[in-house]
Amino acid sequence: MTVSKIRDIAAEFKVDSAFVKSAPTVKTYRVIEDSATCIRIHCTNRTRDIPYCDTFDVIDILTVHMLNPKSKCCIVQIGLTYIWHKSTMMKSMIKKSAITEARSMNVLYKNILS
Numbered sequence: 001m002t003v004s005k006i007r008d009i010a011a012e013f014k015v016d017s018a019f020v021k022s023a024p025t026v027k028t029y030r031v032i033e034d035s036a037t038c039i040r041i042h043c044t045n046r047t048r049d050i051p052y053c054d055t056f057d058v059i060d061i062l063t064v065h066m067l068n069p070k071s072k073c074c075i076v077q078i079g080l081t082y083i084w085h086k087s088t089m090m091k092s093m094i095k096k097s098a099i100t101e102a103r104s105m106n107v108l109y110k111n112i113l114s
Helices: 091-113
Strands: 004-014 022-034 038-047 056-065 075-084
Antiparallel strands (some): 004 022, 022 038, 038 056, 056 075
């Protein structure tokens, strides 16, 4: 199956930091699987203009499974991983902050889907 790019979206997120007030981010969405019972969307988040943001990308993976094509319910899975481009001593702090933010985003996703 070919990967099809949906779109790039420019977003700006608030940051709880004394140094930075917002995080300009480009989110690149791609459909990597699209069948009668499953859709999988891969989103690469690339932030700029923040210290150490060039060291990594955050990857979100959204998967929706149905038992059969006519099913009225589904299973939604949300995954998160990182792609590290450079080595940094701040890696553990960056990862901890990203996990905290991802958990709050997952709560928002849950509220939207419920």
